[in-house]
Amino acid sequence: MSVPINALQGQGNNASAQTGSSSQMPGGNLGESAFLTLLAAELQYQNPLQPMNNTQFIAQLAQFSSLAAVTKQSTTLGQILSALQQQNPVVQLSQLIGKTVTTAQGQGVVTAVSDQGGQQMATVQGLGTVKVSDIAGIAG
Numbered sequence: 001m002s003v004p005i006n007a008l009q010g011q012g013n014n015a016s017a018q019t020g021s022s023s024q025m026p027g028g029n030l031g032e033s034a035f036l037t038l039l040a041a042e043l044q045y046q047n048p049l050q051p052m053n054n055t056q057f058i059a060q061l062a063q064f065s066s067l068a069a070v071t072k073q074s075t076t077l078g079q080i081l082s083a084l085q086q087q088n089p090v091v092q093l094s095q096l097i098g099k100t101v102t103t104a105q106g107q108g109v110v111t112a113v114s115d116q117g118g119q120q121m122a123t124v125q126g127l128g129t130v131k132v133s134d135i136a137g138i139a140g
């Protein structure tokens with residue numbers, strides 16, 4: 001089934017403006033709003049004498065349901081990560097693992113991080129365990 005291109009142009013912008021959500025997700029993927037806009041346009045412009053096959057319609061609804069579930073899951077995982085980073089400084093420090101750091105004792109690659117009695121420590125290859133506050137510089 002074909003849908004006139006001009007029927008789709010402009011509708012995506014109106015739909016996203018009405019719902020307040022973007023029709024495109026980061027990375028250029030279509031979001032829920034754009035999917036619903038395309039589905040509505042397809043239904044609006046279908047041939048009434050040859051309507052969309054029920055199987056096709058159910059498949060598209062299943063795709064939309066999957067898209068909504070993945071979007072919700074992604075949002076939830078982002079919220080969990082944010083909460084963990086705010087509550088646990090070791091989670092934030094884990095970003096140092098694999099990075100080259102400079103301290104007063106020299107340079108080395110961070111292999112582990114820990115919290116020892118409220119003091120954040122980093123295990124640096126060749127230097128041993130150093131206080132995170134003693135790290136003067138970080139390189140990729």
